[in-house]
Amino acid sequence: MSTSKAVETMVLAISETAISNESYFCELDAVAGDGDFGFSLARGFEVVLDTWEQLDRDSNAAFLRRIATIITSRTGGTSGPIWGTAFLRAAGSLADADATSGGPSDAAAALRASIKGIMDRGKATVGDKTLLDALVPAADALERAAAENLPLSLALERTAQAARAGAEATRDLEAKRGRASYTGARSVGSLDPGAVAVALMTEEIARRLVDFESIASASPTSEEPT
Amino acid sequence: MSTSKAVETMVLAISETAISNESYFCELDAVAGDGDFGFSLARGFEVVLDTWEQLDRDSNAAFLRRIATIITSRTGGTSGPIWGTAFLRAAGSLADADATSGGPSDAAAALRASIKGIMDRGKATVGDKTLLDALVPAADALERAAAENLPLSLALERTAQAARAGAEATRDLEAKRGRASYTGARSVGSLDPGAVAVALMTEEIARRLVDFESIASASPTSEEPT
Amino acid sequence: MKKFVNDPKQFVPDMLEGLALANPGTLTYDPASNLIMRVDAPVPGKVSILQGSGSGHEPAHVMAVGPGMLDGACPGDVFAAPPMDYVLAATRRLATEAGLVYIVNNYTGDRMAFEMAQELAEAEGIKVRTVIVDDDVAVDNSTFTVGRRGVAGNFFVIKAMGAAAERGADIDEVVRVGEHVNSVTRSMGMALTSCTPPAKGTPIFELGETEAEMGVGIHGEPGRERVQVRSASEIVDDLLDAIVSDLPFAAGDRVALMVNGLGGTPISELYLLYGLAHKNLVGRGIEIARNYVGEYCTSLDMAGASLTLVRLDEEIDELFGAPAAVPIRVF
C-alpha cells in the first residue's frame, strides 16, 4: 500500500495555503488575538514541505500521522495541539476506512474524526468563534454530498462553499474560546483566523482535486491539474 | 541705596522672555542638542518671578547677586553655571561702577564682565556657536553707542540689533562647545539656542527701556512702559 | 520595524543562544527544544520545575531559571505556547525520581501543550503535576469560559515553588505551595503603546496618540477598555481599585507589591509608579512588606506596566525571602 495522489494533493494544498497566507493570517489574529496564528501555522507546514520527499508514504494513514507529528513538534500556540490532533484523528479514520473506496463518505468520516479530536482537545463547540465554525458546516456539506452520491469534485466544491460561509459568519460571533475571548463583545465584527484558514484551504483543495474521482486515487482522471 | 527701576525692568524682561519661550528654546536645543535649554532656563527664572517681591533690593549689585544665586541653585545643565556666572559678574561690575552715572558705558562694562565670566567658566570663544556669538557683538555695539554718547534707548536698540544679527549668524557656524559640538558639521544650519535667547532678551529689554535715560533710573522719564 | 534582529524567524533561538553564552557556568541550552536549564539540573532528589509559555515575555521565563527558581524553561516562539514536543523533551530531560511540576499560565495553547506532554510523560512513568497560574483580574473569571489569564504574578508562584523545592519539599507540597500563592495573587496591567513581534513586523494593535488600553494582556490582547491617557496617579488608582477589590485585599493585610514594566517603559517611570502605588496602599491600611520594581513579565517592546499584589502570610513571606539566583543580575 502507499499514499494516494489525492491525499498528497490535499496536504500540499493545505501546506501551501498556510505558507502563502502567513502575513494575512497574522493580521487576522492581530485584530482580537495576539497576531501569531500565521507564523505558528507556517512554521509547521514549511517543515512538511521541506521534508516532503522523505515523508513516510506507506499508507495515507501513516502519511497523515507523520504530518501530525511534524505539526506537533514544530507548531506552537493553540494551533499546534489543535491541528496536530486534527491530522492524527484523520489518519486514524482513514486507517479504519475501506481504503479501496475513498469516496466522499471516507473524506467526510475523516473530517468528522478531526472535528471530534479538536473538540476533545480544545473544549470548544460550534458558535465559539473558532475554526470549528468553518469545519463543522464543511463536514455537514460533505456528508450531504456523500449521501446524494455526488462525485468527489462537486462534493468538495460544496464543502468549500460551506466552509467559506461558516468562516464569514464568524464575523457576527463573540469569541468564547482562545485568546480572542478575552476581548468579549469587542471580538464581534472580526473574522476568526482559524476559520478563514479552513475556508481558504478547502477552496484550494476543491480547485486542485477537480479532476479526481476518489481520495484514494493514484492520479487524476484526466490531465494533471494545474 | 536701592535697586534702580531700570535694572529691575531688565531682569524682568529677561525672566519673562525665558519663561514665555520655554518650549521654543527646547525645540531649538533639540535640533543639535538635548532639548532641555528652555526647561533649564525657565526653572531658574520662574523662581526669580515667584520670589520677586522678597528679593534683596539693597543695591543693583546685591539684587543681581541674588539673581545669580537663584539661577545657580535652580538651573541645571550648562546654562546654570553659565547664566549664574554672568549675573554674578554683572553684579560685581555694577558694584565697582559709579552707580550715579548708569549710562550705556556702565551697562557695557557689566555686559563685558558677564562675557568674561562666561568665557572663564565655559572655555568657549566667539565663533564656537554659543550665546557668546550674540553677547559679544551686543557688547561691542553697546560700547560703540556709549563712545558716541547715544542715549540709552538708542544704545539698547543698537545692542538688540547686534545680538539678533549675531544670533542669526550662528546658523552658519559649526558648534565647537556644548552638546551641539558632538554633531560636528551637522550642527551647521541650525541656530544656537543660547544666542537666540540673548537676542530675544535684548530686544525685549530695548522695548521695555525705551523711555529710560539711565540704567540707574528709578523710573522712566515719561509714562510707565507698557 | 525597529528591532535588533537578524532573521525574524530565528529571533527566539538567537536570543536563547546569547543568554546561554552569557551564562556558561550556570545555564545549559538545548536548541532542539528551546530549553534553557540549570547547569546542574536535574538535581537528584529534588522536585524539578518547568515553565513553558510563549517567548516575548523576557525575563519570563528563560531568565527565571536558576537555583531556588525554575529548573528549566522551554518557550515557544514569540507569543506562542511551545510545541508539545518541546515540553515532552524538556520533561524527559529534567524529571527526577521526586517528580516534575509544570507551571502553566492559563492560556488555551499552553494548557493543551502541557496536558498532552503530561499524558505522554506519565505513560512513560514520569511523575508530573501541573500548577495553573491565573492572576489577571482584568478578565472576568465567570463570564469567559477560558478563565483568567496568567501574567506577572507568575514570578511569585515560581519563587515560592522554587524555594520549597530547593529545600526538599515533595511534589505534593511544591504543588500546594504554588496553588496557595496563586490563590492570593492578583494583577492588572495597562498599555500605553502596542508591541511589535519580530516576525510580524508591525504593531499588534493600534493605539492613538492619546489612548491607553486598560487591562491589556501580555500578548497584546486588547484589555477591558480603551481610555484616554491619564495621569500616572489615576492609572495607579484604577489598577489598584480593580486588584484590591478582587481578592479582596483589606486593611491590615501585609503584601508584596510588584510594579512590572512591559518592556518599553523605563525604570524611572516604574519607580514613579511605585511611589504612587505605595502611597495608595498605605492609605488603605495595607502594609507593603516586600516590593519588586522592574521588568518581570513583558510584552516585547510594549510601553506599559502592571501591578501585582500578593497577600503574605508567614509561609509565603519566608519562601519569598529564601535565596535564589537567576541570569538577570547587575554585577
Place this chain on the structure above:
Amino acid sequence: MKKFVNDPKQFVPDMLEGLALANPGTLTYDPASNLIMRVDAPVPGKVSILQGSGSGHEPAHVMAVGPGMLDGACPGDVFAAPPMDYVLAATRRLATEAGLVYIVNNYTGDRMAFEMAQELAEAEGIKVRTVIVDDDVAVDNSTFTVGRRGVAGNFFVIKAMGAAAERGADIDEVVRVGEHVNSVTRSMGMALTSCTPPAKGTPIFELGETEAEMGVGIHGEPGRERVQVRSASEIVDDLLDAIVSDLPFAAGDRVALMVNGLGGTPISELYLLYGLAHKNLVGRGIEIARNYVGEYCTSLDMAGASLTLVRLDEEIDELFGAPAAVPIRVF
C-alpha cells in the same frame, strides 16, 4: 506623549520619592538637592563617592547607590546636569575626613557644576577630587574640543572605585583606580528611535521608519551618522569595529563586555545582541571574562543599545568581582 507621569516638572522628584519608598532600609532621600544616598553614609573613615549627571539615564546613577558603589547621587532634571547648589549640598552631607570623590561624565554642564562646587567645598576645608569619565568612541577626541562623552562605561568606573573605597583605599588610590578603569574602557551606542523627555513632551529628534543613528549620545544628541536600519549582526560589527580599534583591544585581551539597553529595547533583544558580540569578539581572539547584559545607562525610552568593553587586568578583575549592592534587584 505616552508616559507614566503626573506633573512633568516633578518627574524627577516623583521618581526619586518612589525609589526611596521602595528602599527604606538602604537609601536616604533628601528632596532639597535630589540626593539619594546610602542610609549609612557618610561611612566614617571611608572615601565617599558622589555622582551627579542629568536624570533620564536610570538606573544610572541614583540606582547605583549602595555598598561597594556610590555613596550618593544628586541628579539634575532630565538630561540637565544638577545645579551647582545640589552638588555642594551633597558634598557637605557626604564628605568624610577621608575625603570625597566626584565621578563626572565629561559634559560641559556637569563639569562646570562640579568644578564650582569643588572650589567652594575646598574653601570650606573639604577634601574633594574628581574623576572624569569619557568612554564614548563615537565622538572623536581630537576634532572636538570638548572631548569625548561619558556614557555607559561609567558603571565600571563606579564599580571599581566603589570596591576600592569600600575596602579602605585612600582618596589618591580611589582616584587612581577610577582613572585607570576609565583609560581602558570604550563604548559606543546606536539608536533605533528617539526619546521623549517628559517636560518636552515630544521626541528630541526624528528618525524615519527605516533609519538608525549610529554613535548616538545618551541625551539624544545626534551621533556619527544616520544610516538605514540594518541587521543586528551588522550593527554589532560596526559598533565593535569602532570600539576595538579605538583603544585598541587586541587578540589575547581579557575583557568585560557590557550590552546596555537605552531604555526602550527589551532584554530579549539585548541577549540577542550579546550572543552576536560574544561571537564577534571570540573571533578576534578576545576573551570575555565578565559580561553585563541589561540596562545600565539609558536615554529615557529610547530604543537602542550600546556596547562597552573594558580591558581587564588582575586589579580591575578583582575589583569588578567584589561584593556590591544597589536598588536594582530581582528579589
